[in-house]
Amino acid sequence: MKNLLIAAAIVIVGVASAKAADLAAHHMYTKAPPPVAAVYDWTGFYIGGNVGYGWSENTDPSLTVVNPGGVGNIGPFLTTGLPGFSSGNLFPNLRPSGVFGGGQFGYDKQFGTWVLGAVADIQASDFKASALVTTPTTICCNANESLSAKIDWFGTVRGKVGYAANDWLFYGTGGLAYGEAQSTIGFACTPGGVGCGGIAFAGNASEVRVGWAAGAGISKAWGNWNVGAEYLHMDLGRSSVTALSINGAFTTTTITESQRFVEDMLRLTVNYKFGWGGPVVARY
Template identity: 30%
Template structure:
């Protein structure tokens, strides 16, 4: 009887171990204190994450008809909460860009920009579709010969994106953002000028 009990316990332990190993196919971090009403064994989007992205920017300078464009890239940080299939959170990013354009003898560029946004999405296992909107800030620089003038402006941004779990804690995303930065009075230019632009970017995130 004792040998039979010992064998039964051994089989049970082996089965539990195999089940836990099978569950590692999805990103699992043990008990998730960030999650609300998270389905058992489901893919978890909850918690903090860091990432990097690279994309392309194209836009317009109001009052000057310049169309700055160029490559943009930077870093991202955010935090998600999840309730069932609904994922919501906050995200911020800072980007360096090579976007510039000319109008007459003037050159306009957008050396950098950043955003602080909310995100709301719908997840199906390791696929997340979301919308995002919030605050934007950045620089518009004007040059005329050896003269240069720049302002840091505040504005707004909105966009959409898709993110996919690709391997354990890693996800990949594609995102579109529209950014509108407020006008400033440049002494080099006979009118107030602001910058609005679109950007499409791809990136990766690491979820902790």
């Protein structure tokens, strides 16, 4: 019995030793697992600034004249095709453009490679254009028609949907836009005198318009900071300005132009994201 136990022990020890040798050989020839990659996490609140340039589509002015009873001789100057007026109404079609800059605040949440977010911004802007058209007539004189359009400031509140490629983010965006639309208008007969009959009108208007904005952008992150470029199309709709007689000659007559306030913009952004604790380790 004793000999049998000794023999069994020798067999068990031998089997264990062989198994250990097999495991050692297996680990010797097995490749090490690939390194675990670090992936940037876009989740978090951020605040930043932006600067850019905007250019406009045509403002497409639309004329409305209220002149009860055809007072005075203003009709031939404002109606296309009447004798003595070579081209009819020629209020200028404008393209406001200029620089802008401001700040933004937002939040992004990453789900795998997809990023959802929201951002609000407000900017001071110098989008403006003005022009004067002088049209000769065969009656006596010239008709001077002036118009201007300007956006002093604007802002947006938008949603974002993006695709994250590690520390790069590609996104589309769209939502509410608002801004101050300003216009001036003038109409006069020159060089004056009896033939012009006191025709001189002027007016200005300013109103906060609400519309929409949509675009796309790209951002690159370095730790808490990221920089990006964004294209945005903003449409604030139409705003009207009315000219009244400036010398009292036409107390019941008004000249109104409505025009579009639409801008295309390119801007650079710089943001600081709060609470970034380093890259997220990807799990394989």
